[in-house]
Structure formats: C-alpha cells, structure tokens
Amino acid sequence: MSYACGGHDHTLSRRSMLGLLAGAAGGLLAPNVASALRSKQRQVLMIWLDGGMSQLESWDPKPGTDHGGPFRSIPTSIPGVHVSELLPFTAKRMHKLAVVRSMSTKDNSHSIGVGRMQRGDPVNRGVDYPYMGSAIAKLLDTGESGLPPYVWIKPGSSGFVAQDAGFLGGRYGALALGDGRPPTHIQGGVAAELEQARQDLRRAADARYAQARGEADVDAWEGCYDSALKLMKRKELFDEGAVSRADRERYGSHPLGRHLLQARRLVEAGVLFTKVTSFHWDTHADNFAMHQELMPQIDKPFAALIDDLDERGLLSNVVVLLMSEFGRTPKINQRWGRDHWPEAWSLALAGAGLKRGVVVGKTSPDGAFVDEAAYDVGSLFHTVYRAVGIDPQKTVYKHNGQALAIAREDMEPMKEVLA
Amino acid sequence: MIALAFAVALAMQDPASDAEFLRRATLDLSGTIPTSGQARAFLADPDGAKREKLIDRLMASPDYARRLEQAVTVMFLERRSGGKIPDAQWSDYLRKAFATNEPWDRIVRSMIAADGLDEDRPAMKLLADGANGEPHRMTNDIARLFLGRNLLCAQCHDHPSVKDYKQSEYMGLFAYLSLSKLQDDPKTKKAMLVETAPKGKTEYASVFSPAKKQQTGPKLAGGEEVEVPKSAGFRPREMLADALVRHPQFARNSVNRFWFLFMGRGLIHPLDYDHKANPPSDPALLETLTAEFVASGFDVRKLVRRIVAGAPYARTPLKPLSAEQMAWATMTATGNLDRLSKTHEGSKFSTRDYLSGKSSAAPSSLPDILKLFAAVFGNAEGEPEVGFQPSMTHALFLMNDRLVLDWLKPAEGNLVARLSRLTGDAVADELYLSVLTRMPTAVERKEVASYLERQGPKGLGDLAWALVASTEFRMNH
Numbered sequence: 001m002s003y004a005c006g007g008h009d010h011t012l013s014r015r016s017m018l019g020l021l022a023g024a025a026g027g028l029l030a031p032n033v034a035s036a037l038r039s040k041q042r043q044v045l046m047i048w049l050d051g052g053m054s055q056l057e058s059w060d061p062k063p064g065t066d067h068g069g070p071f072r073s074i075p076t077s078i079p080g081v082h083v084s085e086l087l088p089f090t091a092k093r094m095h096k097l098a099v100v101r102s103m104s105t106k107d108n109s110h111s112i113g114v115g116r117m118q119r120g121d122p123v124n125r126g127v128d129y130p131y132m133g134s135a136i137a138k139l140l141d142t143g144e145s146g147l148p149p150y151v152w153i154k155p156g157s158s159g160f161v162a163q164d165a166g167f168l169g170g171r172y173g174a175l176a177l178g179d180g181r182p183p184t185h186i187q188g189g190v191a192a193e194l195e196q197a198r199q200d201l202r203r204a205a206d207a208r209y210a211q212a213r214g215e216a217d218v219d220a221w222e223g224c225y226d227s228a229l230k231l232m233k234r235k236e237l238f239d240e241g242a243v244s245r246a247d248r249e250r251y252g253s254h255p256l257g258r259h260l261l262q263a264r265r266l267v268e269a270g271v272l273f274t275k276v277t278s279f280h281w282d283t284h285a286d287n288f289a290m291h292q293e294l295m296p297q298i299d300k301p302f303a304a305l306i307d308d309l310d311e312r313g314l315l316s317n318v319v320v321l322l323m324s325e326f327g328r329t330p331k332i333n334q335r336w337g338r339d340h341w342p343e344a345w346s347l348a349l350a351g352a353g354l355k356r357g358v359v360v361g362k363t364s365p366d367g368a369f370v371d372e373a374a375y376d377v378g379s380l381f382h383t384v385y386r387a388v389g390i391d392p393q394k395t396v397y398k399h400n401g402q403a404l405a406i407a408r409e410d411m412e413p414m415k416e417v418l419a
Numbered sequence: 420m421i422a423l424a425f426a427v428a429l430a431m432q433d434p435a436s437d438a439e440f441l442r443r444a445t446l447d448l449s450g451t452i453p454t455s456g457q458a459r460a461f462l463a464d465p466d467g468a469k470r471e472k473l474i475d476r477l478m479a480s481p482d483y484a485r486r487l488e489q490a491v492t493v494m495f496l497e498r499r500s501g502g503k504i505p506d507a508q509w510s511d512y513l514r515k516a517f518a519t520n521e522p523w524d525r526i527v528r529s530m531i532a533a534d535g536l537d538e539d540r541p542a543m544k545l546l547a548d549g550a551n552g553e554p555h556r557m558t559n560d561i562a563r564l565f566l567g568r569n570l571l572c573a574q575c576h577d578h579p580s581v582k583d584y585k586q587s588e589y590m591g592l593f594a595y596l597s598l599s600k601l602q603d604d605p606k607t608k609k610a611m612l613v614e615t616a617p618k619g620k621t622e623y624a625s626v627f628s629p630a631k632k633q634q635t636g637p638k639l640a641g642g643e644e645v646e647v648p649k650s651a652g653f654r655p656r657e658m659l660a661d662a663l664v665r666h667p668q669f670a671r672n673s674v675n676r677f678w679f680l681f682m683g684r685g686l687i688h689p690l691d692y693d694h695k696a697n698p699p700s701d702p703a704l705l706e707t708l709t710a711e712f713v714a715s716g717f718d719v720r721k722l723v724r725r726i727v728a729g730a731p732y733a734r735t736p737l738k739p740l741s742a743e744q745m746a747w748a749t750m751t752a753t754g755n756l757d758r759l760s761k762t763h764e765g766s767k768f769s770t771r772d773y774l775s776g777k778s779s780a781a782p783s784s785l786p787d788i789l790k791l792f793a794a795v796f797g798n799a800e801g802e803p804e805v806g807f808q809p810s811m812t813h814a815l816f817l818m819n820d821r822l823v824l825d826w827l828k829p830a831e832g833n834l835v836a837r838l839s840r841l842t843g844d845a846v847a848d849e850l851y852l853s854v855l856t857r858m859p860t861a862v863e864r865k866e867v868a869s870y871l872e873r874q875g876p877k878g879l880g881d882l883a884w885a886l887v888a889s890t891e892f893r894m895n896h
C-alpha cells in the first residue's frame with residue numbers, strides 16, 4: 001500500500017484552500033503571507049544523523065578532560081553556554097534553539113535502536129508502533145497541503161516505505177525520495193492538453209458510474225488522481241535547478257546540505273512531516289577526523305535552515321528536531337574512535353511551541369552519565385506532540401479494540417523545553 | 420451491526436446482468452476479464468443455462484488453478500516474498516494442488532507439517548518464510564489463517580475485549596510449535612523446519628499477574644491436552660497438523676475464507692475475529708456450507724462451485740480487483756496479453772530499480788510485469804488485502820508509466836489497432852466490450868464519436884486509457 005488519498009471531506013477543504021491560493025501565481029507567496037496561511041497547521045522536520053553523532057564533538061563538549069578529545073569549545077549566542085568549535089555557524093543561532101544535554105536512553109545497537117527511537121520506545125503491546133512520521137501523519141493530517149503527509153529524504157533508493165506506519169496501516173507510510181529525486185512516475189506521461197482531455201473523459205466515466213453505483217469508491221479513487229495531479233504540478237519542488245545559487249552555497253553541495261535545502265522547500269510547501277536522514281555517523285574509528293569532516297556538513301546548512309525558517313515566520317509553526325539513535329562513548333577506544341553510548345547524549349530542538357535559547361540537563365564532568373534532568377525518548381515524543389498541539393493524555397490510538405497510548409504513559413514531557 | 424447492515428445491503432443489491440455476471444465470474448475464476456469476443460458470444464447465447472455452462476468452462480480451464488493459487492498466496496503469505504523457499508516453487512506446488520483438486524485438509528496439513536525433507540518441501544514456505552520459522556509468529560498465523568481467531572493479544576494476557584480469546588488457548592497452540600526452528604541440514608545445506616526434543620510443559624504467566632505461573636501441554640481450543648510421546652518419530656507439529664484439520668473451527672474458517680475470496684466479505688468479518696460477540700451474517704448458511712465441505716472430504720471445487728452458482732453470488736456488492744487481477748485485466752483489456760513473452764529467462768528487470776527511477780527499462784515479460792503490478796497495487800508486506808485501498812501511487816502509475824502508455828499505442832493485434840479499423844458505433848461497442856465487458860450507452864457512444872471527431876484516430880488511446888483508469892474498471896462488479 002502506498003500513500004492513500006483523502007476522500008470527499010478533504011477534497012472540499014483542499015478546494016477551499018485552493019481558492020485562497022488562486023491569486024498567488026505559482027505559489028510564490030511572500031514569507032509573511034505563507035506564515036499567515038499556515039498559522040494553524042503545525043509541521044515537523046526531523047533531521048536524523050544515523051549511526052550516532054558525538055555529543056562531545058557537538059552540543060556537550062568537555063575540553064581539557066581525559067575523554068574530551070582535541071577540539072576546543074566556543075561561546076555561543078547564549079551567554080555562558082559553550083559548544084564544540086565544530087559548530088561555529090550553529091553557535092551563533094543558539095538563542096533560537098533548545099538543546100537537551102541529558103538524553104539517557106536504553107538501546108546501544110543500531111539494528112534495534114533506530115526503530116526503537118523513531119517509535120518512541122513504546123511498551124510492548126504486541127503490535128508494531130508507527131515511526132514518528134507516520135504517527136504525526138495519522139494524528140495531524142488534514143489533507144490541506146495536497147501533498148503527501150510524510151516525506152523522507154535519504155541517500156539511495158526511492159519508493160513508498162509502508163513499514164514505518166506499523167499498525168496504523170500502510171497508508172501512513174513514508175514517501176521516500178532517494179537523494180531527493182522526484183517521486184516515481186511524477187513525470188507526465190502525456191502532453192498537458194492531452195492530460196486534461198483524458199482526465200475529463202475519466203471523470204465523466206466516473207460521474208456516470210457514481211450515479212449508478214454510489215459515490216464511495218469513486219470518491220476514494222478520484223481523490224487519488226486528485227493528489228497525483230497536484231503532486232505532478234509541484235514538480236518544481238523537486239527540481240534542483242530551481243534553487244538559487246546563493247542557497248546552494250549556504251547549504252552546501254554535499255548530500256546532507258542539498259537534502260536539507262530540499263527539506264526546507266517541502267516544509268514551505270506544507271508537507272506535514274519531513275525527515276532527512278544522513279548516514280555514516282558511526283565513528284568507531286578515527287572519531288575526530290571524521291567529525292572534523294562531518295560536522296561542517298550539518299553545522300552550516302542547519303544554521304541556514306534555522307535562519308530561513310525564522311525569516312519566513314515558519315519557526316513558529318514547525319518543530320525542528322536534530323538527533324541520532326544514541327550518542328558516543330566519552331571513553332576513546334584504541335582506534336581513536338568512540339563507540340555507542342545511550343547513557344548520556346544530546347539532541348537539539350527548535351520551533352513551534354518550544355522555548356528559544358535554553359539548554360536542558362547536565363552530564364557528569366567526564367560526560368559519562370547524566371547528572372541533572374535525565375530524559376528518555378518517550379519524553380521527547382511527549383514534548384514533540386505537545387509542541388504540535390496534541391495532548392498525549394487525551395489522545396490514544398484505537399487498534400483492534402485496544403486503546404494504545406501515543407507516547408509512553410510512564411514518561412513526562414520535557415517541561416524546561418515547552419513554551 | 421456491521422454484519423446485519425451487510426446482509427441488508429446484499430439483499431438490496433440488484434441481481435447481476437449477464438454482462439456483469441460474465442465479468443465477475445471470469446475475474447473470480449480465471450483472474451482476468453473476458454475478451455470482447457467472449458463477451459459477444461456470451462451475450463448472444465440464448466441458452467437459459469449459460470451461466471452454469473460458463474462456470475463449468477472457467478473451472479475446467481488451467482487459469483482456474485492459477486487464479487486460486489494467486490488469491491490463496493496473497494491471503495496466506497500477505498505479500499512476503501523470497502526466503503527459504505523460492506516463490507515459484509510454492510506457486511507451482513499450490514497451483515498443482517488446486518489443478519488436481521487435492522482435498523483442502525491435505526493441502527493445509529502439509530503446510531503445517533512439512534519439515535523440508537520430503538516432496539512437500541514447498542509447503543514449508545508458509546511457516547518458514549511467512550512466519551520466519553518463529554514459533555510465536557507461527558502460532559499467530561495458524562490461529563488467524565486456519566482457526567479464524569486473532570490471538571495476538573492473548574500471547575501476553577487474555578484478550579481485553581474478546582471474551583473467548585484466552586491466553587491458555589494461545590499457549591496450548593504455542594506448545595505444539597515452541598520446539599520448531601529453522602536449521603540448515605548439515606549435508607544438503609538446505610534450510611529445514613526441524614523440531615527439538617520435547618522438554619515438558621510450556622510455562623507462562625499473564626503480564627497482569629506475573630507471579631501466577633501456569634503451564635500447559637499442546638492443546639487446541641475446546642480439546643484435551645495431548646502428550647507428545649518421547650520416543651523418536653513423534654513430531655508435535657505433525658500432531659498439530661492432524662488435530663487442526665479435524666478441528667470444527669478449521670472447516671468453518673476455511674469456508675468463510677473461500678466465501679470471502681468470491682464475495683468480497685466474509686460471512687464472518689473480519690475474517691480472523693470469529694467469536695461469540697461477532698456472529699456470522701447468515702449463521703445457517705455458514706453451518707450448511709461447512710457441513711457440506713466436511714462431508715465432501717474438503718472438496719475445494721465443490722465448495723467454489725456451490726458459492727459461485729448460488730443466488731448470493733449474483734448479488735454480490737462491488738469488490739476491488741487484486742494486484743494480479745489488475746495486471747491481467749489491463750493486459751487483456753488493451754489487447755496486449757498475447758503479445759508479451761511468457762517467460763523471463765535472462766531478464767535483468769528489478770522492480771526496485773524500476774520504481775526508484777534507477778532503471779528506466781520497462782519490463783517486457785509476463786512474470787516481470789506481474790511483479791511490477793504486485794509492487795504497485797499490492798499491500799505492504801504483512802498487511803491483509805481485504806478492502807478497497809486505492810492510493811496516489813496507483814494513479815501516478817496508470818497515468819505515467821511507460822509500459823501502460825505503450826500498451827495504448829496501436830500495435831498489431833492490440834485494442835487500439837483493432838479500434839482504428841472500425842467506424843461508427845462499432846468503435847464504442849468494441850471499446851466498451853473489451854475494457855468494461857458491456858455495451859456502451861447512447862451517451863457513451865456519443866462521447867466516443869465526438870472525442871474522435873475532435874482528436875482524430877490518436878484519440879483512441881485516450882478513450883481506452885480513461886476506461887482502464889476508471890473506477891468501474893477497478894471494481895469487480
């Protein structure tokens with residue numbers, strides 16, 4: 001199964017939305033208009049550094065300690081707060097972020113850890129919980145953007161990843177864009193006039209059929225063509241040629257930079273949940289040289305992204321989340337690497353419903369354990385849900401007659417982070 | 420409540436016209452739609468018994484076994500492909516079983532008992548690949564697929580809302596399977612579904628009262644606990660296979676699942692929630708069919724015939740085409756089926772590469788095309804296909820896929836080439852009979868003529884596309 005389409009209700013609300021947009025040719029809205037239009041719909045952008053970014057080479061440096069490594073720390077735009085010198089651009093935007101230095105989670109293997117984290121480490125209820133993207137698609141999608149609710153930009157192959165949806169069912173899966181390439185079959189097969197003509201024929205046939213056989217099936221299938229035709233009209237969203245040279249320079253020409261820029265465009269277009277994955281952060285060997293190479297690929301484009309979202313007024317609608325499945329060991333191994341470390345690590349949040357310029361939690365002087373405000377991933381899910389306006393106390397999934405919590409019932413939101 | 424509403428809807432459905440019946444029965448019994456020639460012949464046939472004769476003809480064709488194999492494969496393996504047993508070996512085995520009308524209890528018995536050693540090795544696929552050889556997944560699948568009881572919740576505690584589904588039932592079934600595991604045969608290096616020596620009873624406790632330990636030996640619902648003799652030669656899974664096919668719930672669930680394949684909805688629905696609070700929509704009918712099925716020695720042909728020749732079948736509500744039916748019907752409707760290579764020897768086609776845009780070479784052989792349609796229109800792995808779940812990617816595929824668009828260009832013997840040689844109303848008649856198995860209405864004839872007047876002969880492909888892309892085409896009516 002693949003991205004399913006809205007029925008009649010959605011069509012109606014999408015139409016009224018289109019009416020609103022009709023005056024703005026090509027969707028080129030001034031930033032403030034865009035934000036006014038979308039003031040109600042909250043969105044999420046998740047940046048996933050797969051393999052585990054080192055907290056010590058990023059948000060929680062421990063220079064001068066046994067395990068601190070060679071890099072210095074630098075001041076940030078929050079007085080008194082320092083981050084690694086590998087984050088020079090982001091350091092200047094710290095006053096827009098909420099950084100959590102006290103993540104303490106349970107899994108230290110990638111094979112289980114990625115799924116476990118992205119599902120919010122649910123209690124085993126005998127079902128596969130959805131990934132955050134599918135969960136948000138299920139809980140928040142109104143169909144108003146006319147775009148798929150969960151889009152995943154990643155290196156490698158494209159396709160529809162239904163598995164992410166778990167028990168919610170394939171329709172809430174991810175539309176994966178390998179290397180940000182356009183979705184499969186988005187290129188029009190026939191010329192525009194001909195498309196119009198053949199769609200008119202199809203609609204006429206369906207209208208006659210609906211009269212004879214009822215509207216439900218026709219409506220469902222019609223909604224799919226509607227979504228498909230809308231996506232085909234937004235090909236420019238996937239056209240790298242449409243990106244300005246200045247933006248390309250600000251974000252960088254490496255995959256993560258290009259994918260973050262692509263993500264910004266999808267967020268601007270209204271995609272509800274956008275995920276960007278970058279691999280190769282698993283630095284068991286040569287941790288320092290690798291972070292010296294990798295950190296600029298997130299630092300500069302992440303700073304550009306925060307600026308762009310802020311300038312467009314989108315930072316008050318969009319929750320941005322930058323994280324991995326765990327952090328890395330303070331102890332440096334014999335190959336100058338750092339291994340997996342879920343006990344004490346950091347992540348960053350920014351945007352809707354969140355405080356700006358806060359740093360939460362504290363690790364021990366050697367960075368090995370959390371001293372203050374330990375949070376597990378269940379708390380992160382509570383926080384993100386609250387930030388987008390969902391109350392996990394009042395919202396449950398219903399599955400086969402079973403009520404299932406959307407976030408760990410034994411955990412609380414990160415109150416220091418919520419606005 | 421839902422069951423009642425369904426029964427009412429069924430009663431109110433108009434009986435199918437000859438054209439509708441022909442399309443429905445052909446899709447259900449041979450997996451594709453009739454050609455325009457077959458449609459003309461059937462519609463013109465004055466024989467009062469022509470529907471029965473049609474059923475006989477369709478069930479005598481080799482397509483019958485292929486269609487049943489595909490439908491049962493999707494139902495049982497739920498789009499899990501690859502693994503220890505190649506997909507083609509399983510399909511061959513199951514198709515032969517349906518072609519020779521092997522009794523259903525024997526087919527299922529071999530699916531449960533097969534350990535990979537004997538000639539029934541392909542039957543091992545259900546547990547080895549469908550359930551990954553994992554005892555809990557085997558327990559869940561056997562309970563769902565053969566007993567119609569979704570015991571998933573009962574693995575850890577009694578079902579919270581279904582009173583009949585107890586943890587003791589789950590654990591009794593699990594006790595038969597807990598000793599099974601996949602292991603490579605040291606000599607042949609082939610994977611086998613072996614069983615280790617019995618170690619006494621299975622212990623368990625509800626997660627709600629973990630201190631209260633309980634134990635059970637192998638046991639089916641309503642039956643007695645059995646003892647597995649310690650002497651060599653006794654295999655619990657074989658004992659389960661024997662006990663399962665004799666369990667009353669097995670025959671009842673089998674009838675319900677075959678009923679679903681032809682009627683689009685089970686007499687008990689959902690198919691795997693057979694319990695006291697979810698009674699069949701027509702209990703007497705289910706009871707009669709079940710008794711007949713057992714008395715016939717689990718004769719699948721007799722059961723299928725009984726269902727499609729019955730009055731309710733002529734009144735079934737719409738049901739969506741499966742991915743396989745969609746593929747066959749599209750190839751038949753556009754007149755391209757005979758033009759395609761039936762084998763894919765030497766084919767390098769990869770569905771994954773094609774759909775991710777890495778390769779633009781469209782598939783050219785029937786097996787590759789079927790794989791592509793299954794990837795586009797089939798559900799995700801592990802999701803049962805029980806309702807109409809259209810998606811945007813289906814629409815994008817029909818609109819823009821190179822293969823589909825090529826089928827709508829004139830080529831020797833295909834629909835558009837045939838249409839281009841016709842004039843007047845004959846164009847619309849042949850188009851509608853070929854794609855929708857019915858004559859066009861006056862309005863539709865007029866629409867075809869006026870479109871061709873505007874677009875010229877190149878408009879024939881658009882007219883055919885619009886019908887293939889329509890809701891009427893996607894639903895078996």
